[in-house]
Amino acid sequence: MATILIVDDELSMREFLSILLEKQGHSAVTAPNGREAVKILQTREIHLVISDIRMPEMGGLELLENIKRKNQFIPVLMITAFASPEDAVLAMKGGAYDYITKPFKVDEIKQVIESALTGSEGQTAQKNSPSFSGGFAGIIGESPKMIKIYELIKRIAPTHANVLINGESGTGKELVAQAIHNNSRVAGNHFVPITCNAIPETLFESELFGHVKGSFTGATANKIGLFELANDGTAFLDEIGELTPMVQTKLLRVLQEREFKRVGDTKISKINVRIISATNRKLEEEIEAKRFREDLYYRLAVVPILMPPLRERKEDIPLLVNHFLHKYAKTLGRSLQRLSTEAMEILQKYNFPGNVRELENIIERGIALSPSETIQPESLSLPLRRHDDLVARQSSSPFLSELGSEEDLYEEGLESVMTHFEKKLIELALKKADFSKMRAADLLKISFRSLRYKIQKYHIT
Numbered sequence: 001m002a003t004i005l006i007v008d009d010e011l012s013m014r015e016f017l018s019i020l021l022e023k024q025g026h027s028a029v030t031a032p033n034g035r036e037a038v039k040i041l042q043t044r045e046i047h048l049v050i051s052d053i054r055m056p057e058m059g060g061l062e063l064l065e066n067i068k069r070k071n072q073f074i075p076v077l078m079i080t081a082f083a084s085p086e087d088a089v090l091a092m093k094g095g096a097y098d099y100i101t102k103p104f105k106v107d108e109i110k111q112v113i114e115s116a117l118t119g120s121e122g123q124t125a126q127k128n129s130p131s132f133s134g135g136f137a138g139i140i141g142e143s144p145k146m147i148k149i150y151e152l153i154k155r156i157a158p159t160h161a162n163v164l165i166n167g168e169s170g171t172g173k174e175l176v177a178q179a180i181h182n183n184s185r186v187a188g189n190h191f192v193p194i195t196c197n198a199i200p201e202t203l204f205e206s207e208l209f210g211h212v213k214g215s216f217t218g219a220t221a222n223k224i225g226l227f228e229l230a231n232d233g234t235a236f237l238d239e240i241g242e243l244t245p246m247v248q249t250k251l252l253r254v255l256q257e258r259e260f261k262r263v264g265d266t267k268i269s270k271i272n273v274r275i276i277s278a279t280n281r282k283l284e285e286e287i288e289a290k291r292f293r294e295d296l297y298y299r300l301a302v303v304p305i306l307m308p309p310l311r312e313r314k315e316d317i318p319l320l321v322n323h324f325l326h327k328y329a330k331t332l333g334r335s336l337q338r339l340s341t342e343a344m345e346i347l348q349k350y351n352f353p354g355n356v357r358e359l360e361n362i363i364e365r366g367i368a369l370s371p372s373e374t375i376q377p378e379s380l381s382l383p384l385r386r387h388d389d390l391v392a393r394q395s396s397s398p399f400l401s402e403l404g405s406e407e408d409l410y411e412e413g414l415e416s417v418m419t420h421f422e423k424k425l426i427e428l429a430l431k432k433a434d435f436s437k438m439r440a441a442d443l444l445k446i447s448f449r450s451l452r453y454k455i456q457k458y459h460i461t
């Protein structure tokens with residue numbers, strides 16, 4: 001039995017909800033707008049707030065902000081109109097526990113209220129203890145873009161909002177999912193990663209929702225599904241963009257109804273799972289191409305997070321390098337190594353199509369290959385081709401294509417390719433500098449003397 005505050009400017013809605021809640025054994029308190037609600041919250045112990053968004057005086061979002069600013073750990077359910085999904089997004093970003101769309105079904109609203117009250121957020125509301133101590137799952141980076149990510153994680157972790165993490169491969173999507181879980185009210189429960197593209201379509205239901213013995217050939221025993229395992233915790237749906245249309249439809253139904261059946265079972269079970277999903281596909285494009293259901297997207301992407309690629313936050317490279325040097329010195333059982341200044345400069349210039357994962361591999365290999373304590377550029381084994389791509393993009397000059405295919409480059413060998421490359425770049429720089437050697441040397445970031453030497457060596461005229 002809980003005390004629930006209903007905030008709505010429509011009298012009929014306040015009455016309807018009061019009757020519903022009292023039938024459920026709760027006691028209801030009402031307010032016609034946010035301002036009145038704030039007054040009530042100051043004087044009475046409230047376990048749950050259900051609030052409309054658009055109201056005169058003070059609207060629902062402002063009320064929500066007010067509650068969260070005071071660190072009142074009271075779950076807030078927002079009532080939004082079906083026609084304005086953007087309200088739902090704002091509500092979840094602001095820290096609402098969940099939202100209900102008008103017009104709503106009585107069963108749906110009962111279910112959401114019970115899960116808000118029995119979930120750990122509701123429990124905390126009754127204990128009133130703040131909690132944010134999960135750390136960031138070892139995510140490294142201090143660039144402004146990463147700081148924004150940490151702030152977002154902090155803000156949304158304690159809510160019940162489903163999160164969609166988008167970003168290129170190797171940008172740390174799984175780490176972010178883990179960090180959200182670690183800082184959520186369900187941190188003590190399971191975090192269950194589910195790699196969507198690793199499960200064949202025919203087994204998807206049974207893997208996710210479980211099955212009973214004998215329900216199909218091969219079902220030799222009862223089996224708990226991954227969703228059940230994640231109940232009261234977090235399910236991490238990785239590679240969500242790979243779901244087939246049939247599976248998308250099934251998943252959507254479970255998310256809408258908050259209940260599922262094991263394959264071959266008649267019993268319906270309730271679920272209360274927070275879904276964090278991730279993909280490196282652009283789902284908006286997938287929706288456009290009718291490969292991904294838009295309604296499922298809105299359920300999953302209540303809070304979207306976009307992970308920045310490493311090339312857009314290069315200031316994090318030294319920190320990451322240092323982190324991986326320590327990590328692999330430990331795992332490879334070697335003494336700590338360092339990177340030479342030149343090696344670090346090369347990394348700073350590289351564009352990392354494989355992002356942090358690629359940097360990690362480069363460092364691991366560097367440690368293994370380096371003959372000395374200081375890792376030199378030779379031990380970094382950056383893919384030549386990709387390095388070329390970078391230079392090509394930066395100077396947007398066509399001369400690299402003259403070098404031929406990757407196969408041709410191996411044929412020629414590194415020394416000869418580099419020589420050719422060096423000569424070409426010097427010629428370009430001279431041209432760009434109107435043949436002033438002084439300015440060309442500046443462009444190339446080498447001394448005038450060494451430019452003059454190279455010009456002679458390569459017989460550049």
Ligand SMILES: Nc1ncnc2c1ncn2[C@@H]1O[C@H](COP(=O)(O)OP(=O)(O)OP(=O)(O)O)[C@@H](O)[C@H]1O
Nearest residue numbers: 139140141168169170171172173174175280356357
């Ligand atoms: N900011 C970071 N700090 C430390 N390690 C990181 C960071 N980002 C990524 N990593 C490391 O890089 C590797 C890839 O990260 P993760 O698996 O989270 O990427 P992802 O975005 O899920 O990639 P994919 O789309 O390929 O699955 C992991 O080993 C992870 O520990």
Ligand SMILES: [Mg+2]
Nearest residue numbers: 173174238278
């Ligand atoms: Mg991943």
